[in-house]
Amino acid sequence: MTIARIMEGRSGEIISAESGEKLRAVVARLAEHRIGAVPVMDGERVIGIFSERDLVYCIAAKGDSAFDLPVDEAMTAPAVTATSDTGVLAALSLMTKRRIRHLPIVEDGVLRGFVSIGDLVKYRIDKIEAEAEGMRQYIQAV
Structure with missing residues (x-):
């Protein structure tokens, strides 16, 4: 089975952040939508991912001033990506290894x-x- 199957029942909306956007706004978006990460976009191109883990590392390094940084300075880049024809097990393996x-x-x-x-x-x-x-059901029928 492929990732395309998982994506079939979803709405087209993908919550994301734009390159240059302040961390304060991105963190508010994570909280508002109750999600753990967003892709960081430059137009239609994914340039990184910003996650809760990135936030923790950034605050540990920069303190409160982290919230005034652009998301680009805290995101993980380049983003590891897959295509819709990637198998679910292959995607799980990739995510576990990385x-x-x-x-x-x-x-x-x-x-x-x-x-x-x-x-x-x-x-x-x-x-x-x-x-x-x-x-x-098969066993009970036999």
Whole structure:
């Protein structure tokens, strides 16, 4: 199964930050939408990811003044990305190896989606539970 399947039921809105935007505004957006990370954009191009982890590192290094910095100075760059035809297991493997929790989905250089490791794990659990139920029904029918 591919990431495209996970993205099928979603709205087209992707919460993001713009290059040069102040951390204060980006952090407020994370809190408002109850999310842990946003892709940082330069037009339609993903140039990095800003996450809660980046915020912690930045505050530890800069203190309160961190909130007045542009997001570009705190983000993780370059962003590790995938395409919609990337398999769910391949994406999980990539995220685990790179120790990341969010993955921008990019097609021809344009951001098409943004998935978290939680999205992928939930999808796998749902699939495994459906397969287990199918096996139970098969065994009971025999």
